[in-house]
Amino acid sequence: MSRVAIIGCGMTSFGQQWDKGLVDLAVAASLRAMQDAGTESRIVDAVYCGNMSSGMFTGQEHISSMIADAAGLRMVPSTRVEAACASGAVALRQAFLAVKSGLHGCVLALGVEKMTDVSSTMSTRILSAASSQDYEASIGATFPGLYAMLARKHMDRYNTKEEQLAMVAVKNHDNALANPYAHLRKKISVDDVMQSQRIADPLKLLDCAPVSDGAAAVIVASEKIAGKADTPVWIEASAQSSDSISLHHREDLTTFKASACAAREAFRQARTGLNEIDCLELHDCFTIAEILALEDLGFAEKGSGGKMVEEGLTHVGGKIPANPSGGLKAKGHPIGASGIAQAIEATWQLRGTAANNTSPSKVLTHNVGGSGATAVVHIFGR
Amino acid sequence: MLAAQEQQRSSTFSEGEKVPARTWRNMPSFYNLTGSRCNGCSHLEFPKAAACRKCGSQDLSEHSFSGTGKIETYTIIRQPFNEEGMAEQLVCSSPYAIAIVRLDEGPMITAQLADCEAGEIAIGKPVKAVLRKISEGGDDGLIRYGYKFVLA
Amino acid sequence: MEKAGIAGYGAYIPRFRIKVEEIARAWGRDAEALKKSLCVNEKAVPGIDEDTATMAVEAGRKALAAAGMPGESIGALFIGSESHPYAVKPTATVVAESLRLSRGLFSADLEFACKAGTSAMQIVYSMVRSGMIKAGVAIGSDVAQANPNDALECTASAGSAALVLGSENLLAELDATCSFATDTPDFWRRQEQPYPKHGGQFTGKPAYYRHVSECTQRMLQLTDSGPQDFDHVIFHQPNGKFPVEAAKMLGFTEKQLEKGLLVRQIGNCYSASSLIGLCSVLDQAGPGERILMVSYGSGAGADGFAFRTTSLLAGKRPVPSVSQMMSDNLQYLKYEKYIMNTRR
Numbered sequence: 001m002s003r004v005a006i007i008g009c010g011m012t013s014f015g016q017q018w019d020k021g022l023v024d025l026a027v028a029a030s031l032r033a034m035q036d037a038g039t040e041s042r043i044v045d046a047v048y049c050g051n052m053s054s055g056m057f058t059g060q061e062h063i064s065s066m067i068a069d070a071a072g073l074r075m076v077p078s079t080r081v082e083a084a085c086a087s088g089a090v091a092l093r094q095a096f097l098a099v100k101s102g103l104h105g106c107v108l109a110l111g112v113e114k115m116t117d118v119s120s121t122m123s124t125r126i127l128s129a130a131s132s133q134d135y136e137a138s139i140g141a142t143f144p145g146l147y148a149m150l151a152r153k154h155m156d157r158y159n160t161k162e163e164q165l166a167m168v169a170v171k172n173h174d175n176a177l178a179n180p181y182a183h184l185r186k187k188i189s190v191d192d193v194m195q196s197q198r199i200a201d202p203l204k205l206l207d208c209a210p211v212s213d214g215a216a217a218v219i220v221a222s223e224k225i226a227g228k229a230d231t232p233v234w235i236e237a238s239a240q241s242s243d244s245i246s247l248h249h250r251e252d253l254t255t256f257k258a259s260a261c262a263a264r265e266a267f268r269q270a271r272t273g274l275n276e277i278d279c280l281e282l283h284d285c286f287t288i289a290e291i292l293a294l295e296d297l298g299f300a301e302k303g304s305g306g307k308m309v310e311e312g313l314t315h316v317g318g319k320i321p322a323n324p325s326g327g328l329k330a331k332g333h334p335i336g337a338s339g340i341a342q343a344i345e346a347t348w349q350l351r352g353t354a355a356n357n358t359s360p361s362k363v364l365t366h367n368v369g370g371s372g373a374t375a376v377v378h379i380f381g382r
Numbered sequence: 383m384l385a386a387q388e389q390q391r392s393s394t395f396s397e398g399e400k401v402p403a404r405t406w407r408n409m410p411s412f413y414n415l416t417g418s419r420c421n422g423c424s425h426l427e428f429p430k431a432a433a434c435r436k437c438g439s440q441d442l443s444e445h446s447f448s449g450t451g452k453i454e455t456y457t458i459i460r461q462p463f464n465e466e467g468m469a470e471q472l473v474c475s476s477p478y479a480i481a482i483v484r485l486d487e488g489p490m491i492t493a494q495l496a497d498c499e500a501g502e503i504a505i506g507k508p509v510k511a512v513l514r515k516i517s518e519g520g521d522d523g524l525i526r527y528g529y530k531f532v533l534a
Numbered sequence: 535m536e537k538a539g540i541a542g543y544g545a546y547i548p549r550f551r552i553k554v555e556e557i558a559r560a561w562g563r564d565a566e567a568l569k570k571s572l573c574v575n576e577k578a579v580p581g582i583d584e585d586t587a588t589m590a591v592e593a594g595r596k597a598l599a600a601a602g603m604p605g606e607s608i609g610a611l612f613i614g615s616e617s618h619p620y621a622v623k624p625t626a627t628v629v630a631e632s633l634r635l636s637r638g639l640f641s642a643d644l645e646f647a648c649k650a651g652t653s654a655m656q657i658v659y660s661m662v663r664s665g666m667i668k669a670g671v672a673i674g675s676d677v678a679q680a681n682p683n684d685a686l687e688c689t690a691s692a693g694s695a696a697l698v699l700g701s702e703n704l705l706a707e708l709d710a711t712c713s714f715a716t717d718t719p720d721f722w723r724r725q726e727q728p729y730p731k732h733g734g735q736f737t738g739k740p741a742y743y744r745h746v747s748e749c750t751q752r753m754l755q756l757t758d759s760g761p762q763d764f765d766h767v768i769f770h771q772p773n774g775k776f777p778v779e780a781a782k783m784l785g786f787t788e789k790q791l792e793k794g795l796l797v798r799q800i801g802n803c804y805s806a807s808s809l810i811g812l813c814s815v816l817d818q819a820g821p822g823e824r825i826l827m828v829s830y831g832s833g834a835g836a837d838g839f840a841f842r843t844t845s846l847l848a849g850k851r852p853v854p855s856v857s858q859m860m861s862d863n864l865q866y867l868k869y870e871k872y873i874m875n876t877r878r
Contacts, residue, residue: 142461152505153454202457253455515583
């Protein structure tokens with residue numbers, strides 16, 4: 001089978017974009033991606049749009065056609081994809097499958113979320129819709145609350161320290177300083193994290209990714225089309241897995257089995273192993289999530305993710321840099337856009353144009369939906 | 383004041399006015415911790431499953447859990463969950479505790495811990511289920527009752 | 535006619551308390567004077583998510599477990615309260631569903647100020663005696679309301695008690711019951727008003743004392759007994775003074791009163807007040823002991839009951855006991871937390 005590549009990237013800044021609506025953001029990112037690919041918009045023959053909850057955040061549904069129209073892509077099939085915080089990576093995977101199958105040659109995969117048109121209390125409630133509405137969200141289990149319970153369990157079982165969680169935030173804030181697209185470009189210390197407002201014990205405000213507006217888009221193309229592009233980045237693996245939506249249906253509360261499963265499948269597809277990956281974009285919606293990801297993907301021994309962060313192995317320049325973009329934590333987390341933005345960072349890393357360049361030969365991205373009910377792993381190479 | 387609230391509430395599209403049917407159909411699980419038992423492999427689940435998650439059998443019968451268990455993990459939620467005008471208001475103190483409880487029969491359940499202070503809660507502590515108000519649809523709405531847990 | 539009596543009982547008192555001193559502090563009042571006039575030291579406060587229905591479920595579950603009876607065997611459920619969660623929509627169905635009672639249930643919510651719980655007992659008792667049902671549940675449950683800075687705020691509390699009344703396996707037989715009622719407006723609350731109003735000292739002589747003594751005297755006549763023939767007596771407990779005065783006036787001793795007198799520590803849990811007193815007596819009474827209970831509901835009326843315990847009582851006591859709920863695991867609240875818990 002022929003290969004599939006990313007030939008164009010475009011994104012908006014992540015953050016509070018008071019002057020832009022959902023469609024404005026999506027279109028801006030899409031047009032930049034098409035411009036970057038050097039293609040005319042008429043070459044795009046399908047659109048997949050990752051978005052978690054435009055309906056609840058803005059009242060607008062049916063955004064796939066709306067965005068395609070505004071981006072000048074009338075008459076192409078445009079499909080919205082939803083898998084909570086993994087919506088972006090799932091949209092990318094749909095684009096990948098569509099191209100891989102030979103049905104489409106050039107597909108726009110985009111992700112967008114407009115989150116700041118509602119109050120922060122309302123956005124907390126909307127995000128909790130990614131868990132079981134009846135048996136988690138509606139009884140008051142917020143999203144930070146679910147991750148806090150995972151953190152508590154990890155701390156209890158593996159002696160992980162709150163300071164180690166804080167170090168994830170400190171590192172990712174450091175990385176975001178150089179990223180012009182990042183929401184939180186502010187250096188912080190472990191003390192700052194430890195003393196920030198408590199959200200859901202043991203998680204504090206600076207353990208949490210911010211509520212951001214933003215959009216990200218990539219042009220996914222067949223080998224034939226990509227062959228004409230300057231710097232195609234190949235999608236060597238696109239793997240996805242699912243688990244129970246509720247934490248209480250899991251066997252183990254210190255691991256996301258779906259992440260491990262998707263990673264295994266991704267390594268199989270790419271015919272590669274851990275040792276050949278030299279840069280990671282991980283799903284760090286909360287600091288504990290990056291520690292879980294390091295362990296679940298196999299980069300850290302179970303229980304030692306905190307220690308790995310403390311030892312600096314995941315810093316830019318370390319053994320295996322994680323989230324050189326700043327991650328969801330500091331770059332920002334416009335839910336549906338995050339998975340696409342990870343792919344963009346991977347592309348820029350492989351092109352050598354990323355803000356914190358790590359000159360990798362292979363980059364792995366990891367996007368999680370909800371509290372681990374969806375996990376998507378992509379591997380990119382030159 | 384009342385009229386303004388009413389207007390705000392009906393414009394909260396993110397929650398919408400809940401038809402009572404949702405509260406009603408969940409009553410067996412919320413009032414009596416009714417889940418299911420697989421007649422094939424005896425696997426117990428909460429809430430009720432459509433097919434056994436262990437063996438896939440669709441031959442299930444109802445099973446009500448005793449409501450005793452132990453805290454598997456927990457958190458103290460300090461973010462506000464309620465805002466003036468929201469259609470559904472959580473009825474709990476602020477902050478409030480949420481736990482994943484391992485029921486004595488095996489399955490786990492996510493629930494609020496009622497009547498307790500942060501300092502009293504610890505992983506492994508025994509708890510028991512009680513019936514409490516979970517949420518209400520404002521002063522004039524339905525009250526949704528259901529399980530919470532207290533330290534045993 | 536069937537013999538009838540108590541086959542199981544269960545009380546529920548929330549773990550929260552507030553001291554009269556704390557209420558007095560909040561309003562800048564003289565705590566000692568308040569305590570002296572009311573003879574109440576502290577009161578039970580509901581959790582923020584507790585109401586008449588949830589407390590009734592707790593008491594009901596305990597009573598059914600103590601009776602050793604499954605929910606399907608219960609033919610009637612009547613719940614007395616002056617704080618039913620809805621103006622229209624029964625508390626009884628929430629409780630029945632939670633206790634998994636039979637679907638052919640006779641049920642309704644009752645209101646007669648603080649005696650609605652004992653009215654429920656009379657209804658269930660008569661159904662058992664008539665043979666309409668084998669067993670039924672009567673519950674008194676209240677999250678009592680009081681206007682902030684009203685003296686009533688020092689007493690109005692929360693609690694619930696449930697009795698399973700039946701004809702078999704009785705832990706106490708009900709020998710007789712009677713009522714006395716007149717139209718006496720000593721305490722009232724109009725629809726949609728959050729707090730009741732009361733007639734101050736008018737609630738005493740023409741209201742509480744008159745109805746309680748008339749009813750007690752009728753009970754003594756009905757059972758052909760004198761005050762000394764009862765081992766225990768329980769009166770409705772709106773404060774610590776009224777039941778003690780009434781006992782004295784009617785010829786009962788402090789000793790007869792003490793096991794069921796709880797108001798000093800838990801306050802007045804309205805419809806559950808005399809019933810929790812009864813539960814406390816049942817927790818401690820020996821076999822073959824005689825108990826007189828007289829409730830009082832403003833507006834006004836009193837219900838009297840004469841019980842005789844059996845040898846089954848010792849084996850059917852619910853855990854935790856009333857005295858455990860009054861001493862173990864208590865949490866004392868500051869006034870502001872108390873207001874959050876009781877704001878409706």
